[in-house]
Amino acid sequence: MKSGSGGAPLPEFMRVEQACALRTGLFWSLYGVWYRHVKVYCRTLIANAMPPVLEPLFFFTAVAVGLSTYMRDGLFDGLPYTAFVASGILASSSMFTGVFETTYAAFVRLTWQKTYDAMLSTHLRVHEVFTGEFLFCGTKGAVFSAVVMLVTMLFGVKITPWCVLVPVVGFATAYLFGAIGLIVTSYVKMINNFTFFTTGVITPLFFFSGTFFPVFSGTLGPPTSVRGVVDLLWFVLPLSHSVELSRALYKAQADWMTLAHVGMLLLYVVVAHWLALRRIRTRVLG
């Protein structure tokens, strides 16, 4: 007979009661899910992390390093153009990594790999499974934003002590966009449909949230003029706040608008989190 013929005795833990305290609290549930994602991600680290790290750096070299040679002495929102773009791009790279994880990757897990079935066949609840996933998005956002910051430093971008908080901004951004991505995924039936979202929503956010040029005039006024409307639209975009916060760290300056950005970012996180869990629940528990 071939191997595994059932000749070996059952493992002891299947035969004799063993005292084993299960760690079923919220923290350990989130940890289990988070650990799985980290483990799988690290297993294919090079292939996974190359595009999201390289892409913002290409943008940075092309736009900031390239263009800034023509902009001698010009300051953008109080920063040299390279620092201006670096601070914007680290926020947008966090956005991209968060969105990717809960759109394409989550869709594959949901429909082909059936990863969530395996998770939900244990005591894990839907909100634990997906909050764990958002935390993983946040982790990636923290790492990527730090990497972008460090690499752009090699290009001569100056940082301030406040920049140790850059990973925090990266974390919140990726968490937020992880949740937003999952809301989209809860509606999507075919993987191709995601292109509507990435080109229709994410790309415009990337360009118009103040990443490459200052959109905001400086004061939020009533939307009676074109200027006022543009300012207001910009203030509603979910990425603007991350960009502004990371820029505040690079400038080492905070004012009441900074506080408003923190508030808006947190508000978006809470709303997106709540909505995403509500939506995905009906999708996975068919």
Next chain:
Amino acid sequence: MGDAALAVFLVAVVEPVDLDVRDCLFGGEVVLHPLGGAFVVVPGVVVGVRVFRGPGLILVVDGLAALQRLGEVVFPRAAATPYDAWFGKGTMNAQTQEPIVTSRDLLKCYGKLHAVDGVSFDVHPTECVGFLGPNGAGKTTLMRMILSLVGKSGGELNVFGLTPMSQRKLINRHIGVVFQDNNLDSELAAADSLLVHGLYCGLDHGTARKRIADLLAWMELSEKAGSEIRELSGGMVRRLMIARALLNQPRLLILDEPTTGLDPQVRHVIWALLRQLKRQGMTILLTTHYMEEAQQLADRVMIMDHGKVLLDGAPNALVERHLERYVLQAAGLSAIPEHDGDVRHEHAGDADFFYSNTEASLQKLYERVRTPFTVLRHANLEDVFLKFTGHGLTE
């Protein structure tokens, strides 16, 4: 003040209610509040729980220590439900005869389609029940309902005396499942893909690794611990999935078509492993469309079609009850031969079936219609199955 802020953050994480207050997740006594919601009073800690329909659960927590305790699951003190009889302290080998699964007129509709259509049954401890049915019969849907992966549209379902969906956290802790399709993390090494599952189950790394090593040794897969899933054969993957299902010491094992698509050697290996678990007293639910598998493993089979249970009984008893002892099966006959009065004839496609309780009558027939495709044999479960689900395609 700081504690209050933390508690509010927790609220943001707790999602729309799928939690019955009587879950007793926090232990203690439940006091219903006249304005709706409830309070759970745990000695030393007061936890207010307010349940709203829809939006969520608000937990008012008295101090940081209480918040931490919330994370830990405390079993209910008063053992009133069958669940406690099984899982209270020191009841690993409790001999309670309460059914583990009870289902009454269970219904699951997808639009107009009734995937599970009024199914009633009980599963008692240490029983192995086989759900036998063609593709689309509703077997997988039924298993997913037991696992709280699919909600019911009607009827009653209880697992360990609890209600699936609302009490999934307590139920699923004691269930192991082998899904129909491979859903191990194919990017990971075999042992790691089990480890992450152990963590989902709430094991710590050390315990999980120990159990994985034991299980792989039992299945003689130890040398494959470091191999990637995609390098493994179908049989190895299936055995790994069984190992994964056992990590949490389940009391109920659900196997959804555990040997579909495997070669005969591997099937026999897997049956041997499952029989070993059976001897240990494991309660098993098994879906299959292999009659032989049901006959090899199941104490009782339920033949399903179009979401309904057509027959329920021990495999041999079903054959005895519903069919003659012998069958002569012939293919491609040009004319139906004369046969004795005690022979019953059925025609399906290009095949003819002759049933009788006396072998001699069929033997006579056999001499006359002998072709390479004619067989005289005992009636088996497959004949019962075909009798009740029809010989034609059901899809």
